[in-house]
Amino acid sequence: MVSDAPVIAPSSPLPVGDARRLGQIEQHDTLAARNSRLAVGDLLTVRVRRFDGTAELQEFQVPYRKWMRVLDALNWIADNAASDLAYRWFCGSKMCGTCAVRMNGREVLACWEAVEPEMTLEPLRNLPVVRDLLVDRAPFERKVAELEPWLERRAPYPSFPEPLSHKDMKDASKALDCIGCMCCYSACPVIGLGDLTDFAGPAPLVQLGQTALDPRNHDVKIAHSLARTGIFHCVSCYKCEEVCPAAIPIVSQVIEPLKAKAAALLPKMAKHPRALRAVVALRGRVDPSALVLRVQGWRVLGNLPRALRLLVRGKIDPIKTLLRRKTSAAAAAARLLEGKGRR
């Protein structure tokens, strides 16, 4: 298929299998493209959500300078137009993780992301706004501390250097790239549900993953931490992975391995996902009535009116479930789920 749109070659072969980069090339959305859209001296239209008790959008015209980042634009505004603008940053170079904001509805690290010709800057979601773009990090910090993300060794420390290989540390090492910027925490739809779930959120899970995916850590300690994560509320929507400025494969290399650990160490916590997996392995598809039976057991009798409603709407089909016809999909699912390719 030939497209008329200008093809912008990526600067180097892009890593594949990484949600963050999927679709970038197709949409001509590479950094090379974003950086070449503006010329020095062009005026950017920057709308900043100001909040000091009441919220309003304030518009600024900011002259573009070479390789301008969102933070450079904010600094320009503070130096030239609104000296009272509240926003947090310390290092300006993707290390401290304190300058994250939402730009045109997407979480970005202000020091790292190229400006856009028109951009609306808002504070992160899912955290209380103190003023303007400044959010209160305390809820996140509290959650991290509650998870006790530190090492309790399964065996006494031998001596330096201890036996350990990068293979053992592959997932933990990815989590160690986390700078605690909370882009993922803001983007997470489950966190957005507020107190409806006890889900700790992607950022606290990544912080936990740094030690919980470390083979030196004790299973009892890991289980103790995982029990407080509500990890199975994660819907694997990959929003976190998409916005992570450190390009951490949050779902595939942190949350999924943590879920596997939770399923192994805390089987009760994983009742629903284990049942789902067993059903899919058996039938090659999601069978709601089998799932409900496995998860609820005899308690399902207390929910008869609901079961009837589901039956009437065609959501469950007990007859089909009972007949259990084996399909080729079931064989494939069993091979995939129980064979190789799973950790």
Place this chain on the structure above:
Amino acid sequence: MQVLNTDVAIVGGGAAGCYAALNLHRAGHKAVIVCKGLVGKSGASIFAGNLVLSGRALGNSEEQARNTAEFLIKYHNQFLIDQRWARRCGQWIENVYYPELEEAGLYLRRDEQGHVVTSPGKIRSVAANVQGNSGVPFMDLRRKQVIKAQIPRLEETAVTALLRKPDGSVGGVFGLDVISGEYVVLLARAVILATGYSDRLHARSTGTREMSGDGIAMAWRVGAAMANLEMQWWHTNDIADPPAWQRMQVYPNPMLGSDKSARMVNSAGEEFFNQQQDDPLAYGPYTVQLKALARQVHAGKARYDGGYFAGFDHCDPREVDAYTTYGKSYRQLGLRFPEELVEAAVTAHYRQGGIDVDPETMRSSVPGLYVAGGLGGHSNGLIGLATYDGKVVADGVAADLARLPPCDLPEAEIERERRRLEELRVSRADGIAPAQVKERVRAMMWEKVGVEKSAASLTSALDDIAEIRLTLLPRLSVKRTARGTNYEWLDAIDVINMVDACELIIQSSLERKESRGPFMRRDFPLQDNARWLVANVMQRTENGFRFEQRPYELPFFQPGFVTRDNLEVAW
């Protein structure tokens, strides 16, 4: 106003402050960390790109062990260091630091077979997880250790003054919680200043946003002596643009798992620095690099603020990407990596000098006031050295605590500081924004107290300081006068510290009449070991200050010449 009591108040949440707090806690003393940013997330320590091995650690040969010591004393401190402290520090790094960090969980990068990956050469480095980013997991670990030990933290709280007991000794700090705008008084039997090297005083500097020379300015106000304040280190290849990235370095150190490192090219496209040729043994590339650049500047083929380029175009990208983060900035700018180079510029990095301390105990010249890490005037930065300071200061304070009485509320001092700060939170019709004055100070420091300076430029800088004091500081004005999250107010507090710290630095620079390592005087180009192999100590007096010279002992390493053109000296 909140009033808190503790045994030890620690100002600063970086490598030195955290380690001091953890050691004091372990010894059963109550410590509180007050941090202008966030503990382990702001300040200099997160910039530690790689970790230098010391002594015989990790199979270092005798020669490599000796080289590390030589590197520290000669290339890193140009002999302005207590060599016995350096030896103790090296032994501690070898025997305690690495095992303790690893036991706590720090992941020192391994290969698939399980070998710790090092850079090759006469001085070897390792990395925490990935080279270029080691400081982040390192400090994250410290932050969690502090949380686990339940050591109280006052974060985003700027200490604005040291409080004194009636006998003149230091017994607490006065601070401003930047978020709530409330004042806090922390009374203690001893205070440890660990605010890092005093950066963000130059137009280009590696220090984080909140760093403004507070430690130097506050210590000087209570009468502490300073040492070698003029000894400023520079990064030679930090990224020129965008401005927020001025503290991102194109590392000249050899890469982990490779003998290669960044090369530098002048405006005519000629290579002028390549570690493999110019500094093959990885001896302190920083000064070597800076001197190479100075020659290019003299030849008109580069400027200190740009016009030259750095990169890895002679490397295989897989080699760079294996263990380092070095490609990330190129890719984020949309440059082809590693084929394209990035424009580089000089950036003020850490200051070797600082508050004068006794390196056996980290006592300053003022009773009750101790110093640790980059702020101390006894050695250059490096996260291992700063951490060792944290241990030494904890031991020093613990030994003295019995003799240091608790501090009664110094009401008059508190009232004076409160009034001083309130007067900075005003809006004036003819006022000037504090951030503008900061920029003015930084521009002046860059122009007149930059890489190369002279009596003329320094005297002119002093005139500028006097003018800023006379015409700008009295007109500081904030747009919004509410107390909470008032960063303009913080800027006003900062800029007064900056002006004070800059004046001390300029005076010290005038006093040292030689060139040494990264300290370059156009009017005194010779390194003069006969007269200046001394600590340049600045003492506060009744009516100003005076300088004293304190010679260094040279038990293990000696320069081997009396005078020589500094640009001709390797280090």
